[in-house]
Amino acid sequence: MSLENNSGKNFMEVAKGLKSWLVTLDHKRIGIMYLLFVISAFFLGGVFALLLRFELLSPNQIAFTAKQYNQLFTLHGAIMVFLFIVPSIPASLGNFLLPLQIGAVDVAFPRLNLASLYIYMVGAVFCFLSLYLGAVDTGWTFYTPYSSTTDTSVISITLGAFILGFSSILTGVNFIATIHKMRAPGMTWFKMPLFVWSLYATAIIQVLATPVLAITLLLLIFERLLGIGIFDPALGGDPVLFQHFFWFYSHPAVYIMILPAMGVMSELVTTFCKRNIFGYKLIAFSSIAIAIISFLVWGHHLFVSGQSQFAAMLFSLLTFLVAIPSAIKVFNWLSTMYKGSITFYTPFLYFLSFMFLFCIGGFTGVFLGALSIDVHLHDTYFVVAHFHYVMMGGTVMAFLGGLHYWWPKMFGKMYNEGLAKTSCLLVFLGFNITFFSQFIMGSKGMPRRYYSYLEQYQPYHIASTIGSWVLAVGFFLMAGYLIHSLLRGKKAPSNPWGGLTLEWHTTSPPPLENFDVKPRITHDPYDYENMDIPNEKGMLK
Amino acid sequence: MKTIAENLIQKGSFWLPRPATQIAHDVDTLFYTILWFSVAIFLAMFIIGLVFVVKYKRTSTNTKAEKHVTHNNVAEILWTVIPLILLMIVFWWGYQDYLKLSVAPPNTMDIKVTGKKWFWSFNYPKEGINTLNEFVVPVNTPVRLIMASEDVIHSMFIPNFRVKKDVIPNRYTTVWFEASDIGIYQVFCTEYCGDGHSSMSAILKVMSQADYDRWLQSNGEDTDTPLPELGKKLYTAKACNTCHSIDGSVKVGPSWKAIYNSDRQMADGSSVKADDNYIRESVVNPQAKVVKGFAPVMPAYAGLLSDREIDAIIEYIKSLK
Ligand SMILES: [Cu+2]
Numbered sequence: 001m002s003l004e005n006n007s008g009k010n011f012m013e014v015a016k017g018l019k020s021w022l023v024t025l026d027h028k029r030i031g032i033m034y035l036l037f038v039i040s041a042f043f044l045g046g047v048f049a050l051l052l053r054f055e056l057l058s059p060n061q062i063a064f065t066a067k068q069y070n071q072l073f074t075l076h077g078a079i080m081v082f083l084f085i086v087p088s089i090p091a092s093l094g095n096f097l098l099p100l101q102i103g104a105v106d107v108a109f110p111r112l113n114l115a116s117l118y119i120y121m122v123g124a125v126f127c128f129l130s131l132y133l134g135a136v137d138t139g140w141t142f143y144t145p146y147s148s149t150t151d152t153s154v155i156s157i158t159l160g161a162f163i164l165g166f167s168s169i170l171t172g173v174n175f176i177a178t179i180h181k182m183r184a185p186g187m188t189w190f191k192m193p194l195f196v197w198s199l200y201a202t203a204i205i206q207v208l209a210t211p212v213l214a215i216t217l218l219l220l221i222f223e224r225l226l227g228i229g230i231f232d233p234a235l236g237g238d239p240v241l242f243q244h245f246f247w248f249y250s251h252p253a254v255y256i257m258i259l260p261a262m263g264v265m266s267e268l269v270t271t272f273c274k275r276n277i278f279g280y281k282l283i284a285f286s287s288i289a290i291a292i293i294s295f296l297v298w299g300h301h302l303f304v305s306g307q308s309q310f311a312a313m314l315f316s317l318l319t320f321l322v323a324i325p326s327a328i329k330v331f332n333w334l335s336t337m338y339k340g341s342i343t344f345y346t347p348f349l350y351f352l353s354f355m356f357l358f359c360i361g362g363f364t365g366v367f368l369g370a371l372s373i374d375v376h377l378h379d380t381y382f383v384v385a386h387f388h389y390v391m392m393g394g395t396v397m398a399f400l401g402g403l404h405y406w407w408p409k410m411f412g413k414m415y416n417e418g419l420a421k422t423s424c425l426l427v428f429l430g431f432n433i434t435f436f437s438q439f440i441m442g443s444k445g446m447p448r449r450y451y452s453y454l455e456q457y458q459p460y461h462i463a464s465t466i467g468s469w470v471l472a473v474g475f476f477l478m479a480g481y482l483i484h485s486l487l488r489g490k491k492a493p494s495n496p497w498g499g500l501t502l503e504w505h506t507t508s509p510p511p512l513e514n515f516d517v518k519p520r521i522t523h524d525p526y527d528y529e530n531m532d533i534p535n536e537k538g539m540l541k
Numbered sequence: 542m543k544t545i546a547e548n549l550i551q552k553g554s555f556w557l558p559r560p561a562t563q564i565a566h567d568v569d570t571l572f573y574t575i576l577w578f579s580v581a582i583f584l585a586m587f588i589i590g591l592v593f594v595v596k597y598k599r600t601s602t603n604t605k606a607e608k609h610v611t612h613n614n615v616a617e618i619l620w621t622v623i624p625l626i627l628l629m630i631v632f633w634w635g636y637q638d639y640l641k642l643s644v645a646p647p648n649t650m651d652i653k654v655t656g657k658k659w660f661w662s663f664n665y666p667k668e669g670i671n672t673l674n675e676f677v678v679p680v681n682t683p684v685r686l687i688m689a690s691e692d693v694i695h696s697m698f699i700p701n702f703r704v705k706k707d708v709i710p711n712r713y714t715t716v717w718f719e720a721s722d723i724g725i726y727q728v729f730c731t732e733y734c735g736d737g738h739s740s741m742s743a744i745l746k747v748m749s750q751a752d753y754d755r756w757l758q759s760n761g762e763d764t765d766t767p768l769p770e771l772g773k774k775l776y777t778a779k780a781c782n783t784c785h786s787i788d789g790s791v792k793v794g795p796s797w798k799a800i801y802n803s804d805r806q807m808a809d810g811s812s813v814k815a816d817d818n819y820i821r822e823s824v825v826n827p828q829a830k831v832v833k834g835f836a837p838v839m840p841a842y843a844g845l846l847s848d849r850e851i852d853a854i855i856e857y858i859k860s861l862k
């Protein structure tokens with residue numbers, strides 16, 4: 001880092017130009033670049049989703065052939081999972097905020113941080129290469145032996161996912177080291193903000209689970225390239241083995257997606273209720289509990305694949321156990337509102353949306369965890385609706401909540417509160433219209449990944465597609481006012497919401513080395529009782 | 542796709558298709574138990590949240606949190622233990638029904654099922670009957686399907702019976718059921734298997750024992766319907782429509798419109814007149830002559846269609862001018 005005197009300049013002003021971004025080691029710039037990429041990925045995945053919902057307006061062909069439809073849902077899934085949701089909160093918001101929240105100058109390994117960004121970009125290039133080489137049509141799960149035999153470019157996209165995995169592992173390693181070693185004086189483990197705890201739990205899963213995915217995808221590539229029989233029965237392999245390997249990663253990965261979101265929730269609820277969190281330790285430990293148990297539930301994706309009844313029983317039991325820590329968190333957030341002083345700014349509306357949608361996602365998970373019912377619901381739209389309620393209703397809502405919460409900190413600009421609330425409402429409504437109809441048609445038997453369907457399901461599909469348009473309007477509005485905020489937005493004060501965690505004790509945007517005065521921690525992170533509540537002048541018009 | 546089995550949406554409860562086995566009723570009981578418990582708990586939480594949001598919103602008199610409750614052991618233990626108990630009940634209940642669903646009684650009537658891109662074929666080993674995308678079972682008789690795939694993984698799903706099992710290459714999996722109601726039921730493939738995945742469906746007819754015996758006697762064949770009409774039925778029933786259109790549009794295979802007696806260009810450069818023999822060969826052994834511009838992916842229907850059925854298809858193709 002340069003030795004010249006940067007006083008008074010924020011991290012964006014200290015250097016200008018594209019090159020200053022491409023070679024930066026500043027965690028804040030890396031976080032913002034990640035943000036740009038994950039939002040682009042979300043946009044692209046969203047466009048694919050709109051296209052495929054459009055095709056589903058009618059059981060007959062409207063715009064795409066069966067093959068194109070299959071490619072669309074595969075790309076939608078693969079992009080949303082590997083390029084958007086896995087890196088979304090940790091790599092973008094996490095990168096920006098982790099050092100700030102623990103009062104550090106940067107992450108432990110800034111170069112590694114930049115490397116993981118570049119690895120992400122290379123992985124993304126391989127994924128997009130697959131678009132040119134004949135977009136894959138296997139579904140994002142790449143089940144064998146279909147994926148060993150299809151003529152689309154499986155190798156390119158699995159190689160992409162393989163590389164993206166490394167990016168994820170390196171970010172995880174970096175975060176673990178940072179949390180262990182870089183905390184400011186006085187910040188004990190139990191004085192860390194809960195977002196940091198959730199990033200810690202996430203990093204553990206990233207480091208331990210992702211290699212299994214990497215190996216699995218590599219085996220798949222070997223099988224296709226060299227004809228070694230591993231999964232393809234025609235070569236003497238076992239196709240179900242792939243499913244075990246795949247879900248051994250991908251189920252914990254579900255928690256890679258949701259844990260950081262839960263961390264964001266703890267930040268939002270305390271700041272907007274101006275209250276100390278209820279059950280700090282229980283929330284922190286439940287993140288760790290989730291991280292551990294999440295490794296032992298993968299078999300619940302295989303209840304109808306012919307695994308033994310005994311295995312199915314164990315996986316069902318463990319699946320119910322992993323639900324408990326999530327439930328505890330929800331109860332704790334709810335209790336944190338008790339006797340608070342609640343303000344309804346946009347981030348808090350996203351908090352409320354998360355609570356509503358994530359609960360529905362959780363309750364429908366109970367249906368799926370029950371063995372006998374899962375037999376009926378497996379691979380129907382019920383499952384599709386369930387994981388969208390958890391992933392989009394959960395993670396994406398928290399991501400948007402976090403984005404609106406930290407936006408003033410990251411860019412030093414405010415956005416239009418009225419438009420932001422309207423957009424939040426549209427997203428919430430559109431989401432429910434799109435996916436609630438899918439619960440009903442799913443339990444009525446509608447299988448997923450269907451290009452065409454029985455005419456009797458059409459009303460539900462039409463409702464779902466209309467919902468997707470409402471969602472799209474909400475997101476375009478959001479893009480509009482956020483871009484406006486960047487260009488013309490009102491200058492943001494350093495603490496617009498009256499937050500207590502350390503990132504609010506520095507300027508917006510922060511200086512290059514985060515704090516002008518090295519912070520020293522004496523209170524719990526959300527101790528609104530004993531700390532002066534920062535004034536909120538900047539936000540109250 | 543045309544709806545053949547009407548009982549998925551129209552009949553049945555708001556959430557579930559009409560159950561047609563005893564076990565399906567049991568599964569539904571658990572489904573609705575979880576549903577109503579979930580709704581009750583969700584509503585309770587929703588109302589509590591609503592009360593908090595209204596009561597503790599920032600006002601000129603409520604500028605600061607009134608009280609900072611940071612833990613309450615009793616509450617925290619309660620909301621860990623009560624959900625745990627409820628979930629364990631659901632777990633055990635679901636497991637018990639799952640055992641009933643997956644362990645077949647002795648003395649079932651066995652049918653062999655083959656899943657193949659993109660159709661289901663059924664074989665009655667004792668009677669030597671083969672059918673395609675349609676099978677028939679007697680009511681109130683335990684039936685077991687012994688299934689395997691010839692290519693990728695498929696999955697056998699009969700919504701009205703609440704049963705589903707993956708159909709895997711190189712391995713047998715089974716599903717069993719005892720239908721309690723006579724009727725026509727929808728069968729889906731629920732494991733994604735490629736372009737024709739969504740049209741890989743079959744029809745299950747549950748008949749009285751007498752009707753079933755009659756069906757067996759006629760060797761599973763439809764001898765009443767006139768040929769061109771039968772051919773039209775077979776076009777969808779035997780999944781030809783997955784790959785062939787009748788309106789001139791090109792799908793996986795060539796359209797059937799006006800091909801009869803026309804000159805067909807083959808991939809090897811020769812040309813053949815599409816007469817009865819050519820069509821018969823194209824169905825029974827499609828790789829013998831491959832039409833130019835298409836991949837040799839049509840499955841061979843040798844042994845899967847009777848002579849009368851092949852005649853019916855030829856008559857139907859003739860009629861497509
Ligand atoms: Cu299939």
